[in-house]
Amino acid sequence: xxxxxxxxxxxxFLGSSLDDIRDFPEAARRExxxxxxxxxxxxxxxDWKPMPTIGAGVNEIRVRDDGDxxxxxxxxxxxxAVFILHCFQKKTRKTPKPDLELAKxxxxxxxxxxxx
Numbered sequence: 001x002x003x004x005x006x007x008x009x010x011x012x013f014l015g016s017s018l019d020d021i022r023d024f025p026e027a028a029r030r031e032x033x034x035x036x037x038x039x040x041x042x043x044x045x046x047d048w049k050p051m052p053t054i055g056a057g058v059n060e061i062r063v064r065d066d067g068d069x070x071x072x073x074x075x076x077x078x079x080x081a082v083f084i085l086h087c088f089q090k091k092t093r094k095t096p097k098p099d100l101e102l103a104k105x106x107x108x109x110x111x112x113x114x115x116x
Contacts, residue, residue, distance in 0.1 A: 020087040028065035
């Protein structure tokens, strides 16, 4: 990890994302936290993919726990913080549209707020 070189970025959870991640099973919550910490120091998570359908610079951390899948959608390219847009358990192969729409909405609201 690049801890010695880079300052740790703060994390901001948007909407219900902090409560949502707290609802993950303990092992999945710990793994998600560990991966968010990597992002705070400028590293990539172990298992992630870009989410350009949500917005430029938006990524998804993929966490597997005991056959279940959990997702943390975030944006780290902004100078202020690592912003967690949405956390949820994924139950189908394709990310459900309501989850994508919620992340898009929170990103729009964040970018509007940062303009002020």
